Amino acid sequence: xxxxxxxxxxxxxxxxxxxxxxxxxxxxxxxxxxxxxxxxxxxxxxxxxxxxxxxxxxxxxxxxxxxxxxxxxxxxxxxxxxxxxxxxxxxxxxxxxxxxxxxxxxxxxxxxxxxxxxxxxxxxxxxxxxxxxxxxxxxxxxxxxxxxxxxxxxxxxxxxxxxxxxxxxxxxxxxxxxxxxxxxxxxxxxxxxxxxxxxxxxxxxxxxxxxxxxxxxxxxxxxxxxxxxxxxxxxxxxxxxxxxxxxxxxxxxxxxxxxxxxxxxxxxxxxxxxxxxxxxxxxxxxxxxxxxxxxxxxxxxxx
Numbered sequence: 001x002x003x004x005x006x007x008x009x010x011x012x013x014x015x016x017x018x019x020x021x022x023x024x025x026x027x028x029x030x031x032x033x034x035x036x037x038x039x040x041x042x043x044x045x046x047x048x049x050x051x052x053x054x055x056x057x058x059x060x061x062x063x064x065x066x067x068x069x070x071x072x073x074x075x076x077x078x079x080x081x082x083x084x085x086x087x088x089x090x091x092x093x094x095x096x097x098x099x100x101x102x103x104x105x106x107x108x109x110x111x112x113x114x115x116x117x118x119x120x121x122x123x124x125x126x127x128x129x130x131x132x133x134x135x136x137x138x139x140x141x142x143x144x145x146x147x148x149x150x151x152x153x154x155x156x157x158x159x160x161x162x163x164x165x166x167x168x169x170x171x172x173x174x175x176x177x178x179x180x181x182x183x184x185x186x187x188x189x190x191x192x193x194x195x196x197x198x199x200x201x202x203x204x205x206x207x208x209x210x211x212x213x214x215x216x217x218x219x220x221x222x223x224x225x226x227x228x229x230x231x232x233x234x235x236x237x238x239x240x241x242x243x244x245x246x247x248x249x250x251x252x253x254x255x256x257x258x259x260x261x262x263x264x265x266x267x268x269x270x271x272x273x274x275x276x277x278x279x280x281x282x283x284x285x286x287x288x289x290x291x292x293x294x295x296x297x298x299x300x301x302x303x
Contacts, residue, residue, distance in 0.1 A: 003069075003100040003116055021171040026106070027053035028160055028167035030133030030143045033110040034123050036165055043124055046145070047157035048170045051088035052132025056144045059084070059099070060136035069099045069140065085146065095146040096122035102139055106165050109141045130157050 022028075028048050035045040063069050072080055081097050098119045103109040113119035122128075122145055129151070133143035148154055158170035 024167040027133035031131040032162035033165035055084040056142040057134025063140040064136040092146040
C-alpha cells in the first residue's frame with residue numbers, strides 16, 4: 001500500500017457550473033469521506049467540482065498504466081497538478097492532491113491518508129473549498145483539493161449530499177429545495193426485546209458427604225525378632241608357657257695335674273665345711289673363725 005501528497009499554489013479563474021443536479025460518483029464519495037473528517041473538527045465542508053473529478057480520474061488511470069503511484073502525468077502532457085487544473089479551465093488560488101494504491105474502498109484509503117501528516121493536512125486544509133476524485137482498477141485512488149481565485153465562484157460548484165462517506169448526489173444553489181439535503185432525522189431508540197422472567201432461585205443444595213471406602217483391617221504387628229549373636233570361631237587353646245630353660249654351664253674337664261706333681265693336701269674342714277658370710281660387727285663375728293677356703297672375701301667366717 002502506497003500513499004503520496006502534493007500541494008500547488010497558483011493564480012487562476014474558475015469555470016462556472018450549470019445549475020443542475022448530479023448523481024453519485026466515486027469522486028463524490030471521496031469528497032464525502034473528507035467532509036466527514038472535516039465536520040468532526042468543525043472545518044467547513046468542501047463542494048464538489050465535476051471538472052476536478054475528470055482530471056483526478058485521468059491521473060488514477062495513468063498510475064494504473066505505469067503500475068505505480070505518481071503525482072505527475074506523461075512528460076509534456078499535463079505533467080503536474082497545476083497544468084491539469086488549467087486544462088479544465090479551473091483557475092485556482094491553492095491546490096493539493098492525495099494519491100494511494102492497494103486499498104479496497106474509500107473508507108480504507110481515507111483512513112490511511114488521515115494517519116499521514118501530509119495527507120491529513122491536505123484533507124483538513126481550511127483554504128480548500130472544492131474537491132474531486134477518481135479510482136482506477138487495482139485500487140489507484142486520487143483526490144484533488146483546490147480553492148477558487150474568486151470566492152464568489154464557489155456558488156457555481158455542487159453541494160454534496162452525503163451519508164457518512166457515501167454520496168447521495170450533488171446539486172447547485174439554483175436547484176429547488178427538494179434536492180437539498182434534509183435535516184437529519186433523530187435516530188429512534190432501539191426496541192428492547194422483552195426480558196424473559198428469571199427462573200426462581202433454588203436454595204443451594206448441601207453437597208452430600210463423600211462415601212468413604214471401607215478401611216481394610218491392618219495386619220497384626222509381629223514382635224521384632226532379636227538378631228542372633230554372631231557365631232565366634234572356636235579359640236584354639238594357648239600352649240602352656242614353658243619356663244625359660246637356663247643354659248647349663250659348660251662342663252669343664254677336670255684339670256689334670258701335671259705328671260709328677262701331687263696336689264696339695266687340704267686339711268679337713270671342721271664342722272659341716274660350709275662358709276657363711278656374716279656382717280662385720282655381729283655377735284656371731286666373735287664366735288666364728290676365719291674360713292681358710294673363703295679367701296680374702298670380706299667377713300668370711302664359719303661356725
